[in-house]
Amino acid sequence: MPGETKHGMECTEFEALVSDAMDGDGQLSAACKESFEAHRRVCGICGPLFADVQAGQQWLRSLALEAVEPPVHLVHNILAATSGVASTRLHTATPDGRTTRFGQRWRERWDSYSASYFRPVAGFVRQPRFVMSFGMIFFSFSLALNAAGVKPADVAKVDLRPSALRHAYNNAQIKVVKYYDNIRFVYEIESKVRELKRANTPAEPGPEEQKENRKNNTSGPPEQRQDRNYSQEYNQPVLAALRDGVVDASPAVTMTTNRRFV
C-alpha cells in the first residue's frame, strides 16, 4: 500500500530515494540505505518497482554504449543552412578522435550520393516490367531495320572519308535535280494537253449561271431541310376535330395530352 510505513520508511519516501540509491554509494547515508534496503525486501510494491527501474536503466545503458553515427553530409547541410559557408576542413573527426583523409571523405560522400541517386535507378531497371519493355523495344527496332533492309554489316562498310562523303553528296544532289527536272517536264506536258482539250470542246456555262438556273427552277422536289424542328412543344395541347361532312365546325372532342411528338 502506498504510504505504508515499513522499516521506518514510507513508499513515497522510497520512491524519492530510488534515483539516489541507484546512482551508487555515497548518495544515501548508511542508516537511510539500511532502511531503504529493508523496505525494498519487504514491500510488495516497492521491491518489484526497484527491480524494474534497475532493469530499465540497464537496457538504456546498453543503448548508450552504441552511439548512432550521424550521416556524413549532416555537417555540410547544417553549415549550408546556417552560415552558408562550406566546411573548410579537409579532415573529419570520427567519434573516437581519429581523422579521415580527404579522399576517404570524398569516397564516403560519393557513396552516399550514389546510394541516393543510383540505387533507385538500379532498382527500377531490375524490375521485370522494365526488362520486358526494353526487350520489346529492342525487338521492334531490330525488326524494323530488317524490314528496311538495313544490315549491321552494311553500316560497318560505310566509307566515312571526306572525299567519299563529298562524292555521295554530289550523287544525291544529281539525283534530286534530275527528279525535279523530270517532274517539271511531266507537268508541262499535262498543262499543254489540258489547253488543247479546252480549245476543242464548246464553252460550258459558268458556276454562277448554274446557280441562277437552279433558283428559278420550281419543278423539282423541294430541298429537304433536316434542321427544321417540326415537333410540338412539350405542353402544347392537341385538338382533335372532324373536318369533312360535319355541320358544326367546332371540334367534337377537345382533349389535352401530354404526349410528346417526336
Add this chain to the structure above:
Amino acid sequence: MEETQVVGLLVRRCVGGDASAWEEIVQRYHRRIYNVCYRFAGDSDNAQDLTQEVFIKMYRTLNTYDAGKGAFMTWVTTITRNLLVDHFRKSKGDRITDSLDSTSSEHEDAQPLSEQIADRGLPPDAAVQSRETREMVHSALQKLSPELREAVILRDLQDMDYREIATALRIPEGTVKSRINRGRAELARLLQRTYRQVM
C-alpha cells in the same frame, strides 16, 4: 583551458562573425544533438531534420546565450528539447503509452525482470549485445510518453546530471528523478511484454 572557457570563446568569436568558430561548434555538438534527436524521434530522417533545425535556431539565438546562467550544453539541450516537443506536437504522434499507473496485474510485478529473463535462458548481458535487442529497446523507447522519454534520454543516454536536466527541462529536480524512474520502469515493463510475445 577548460571546456567551458573554450566554448565561451567559440561563442564570442561566432557572435563576432567568425565562420570557422561556428563550424567548430557544429563539429563539436552535431553528433550529440543528432543522437538525442534520433533517440527521441525514432528515425534517421526526422533526426537529421531536427538536428538541422536545432542548429539553425542556435545560429539565430547564439547572441542570447549567457555563460553565467548555465553550461552551453544545457542551453543547447533546452533548445533541442523545445524543438523535439514542438515536433512531437506537430506530428501528433501521441502514441498510446502504457502508463505505469494503468499497468495491470500485480503478478507481473511479482518477479523482477532480470529473473524473468534469466528463466527463459536469455541473460541480460548476452541479449543486450545483439543488435536486435538494441533495436527492440530503441522501439520500446518510442512508446514512452515524451516527458518520460526525454528524461531518460538525457539521463541514461546523454549522461547529464539531475540539475542540468532540471534546468534544460525547466522542472524541479524531484520531478526529474520521478520521471526518470517511471521512464526506466515503464521501459522495462514494455520490454518484458515484448519478450513474452517473442518467446
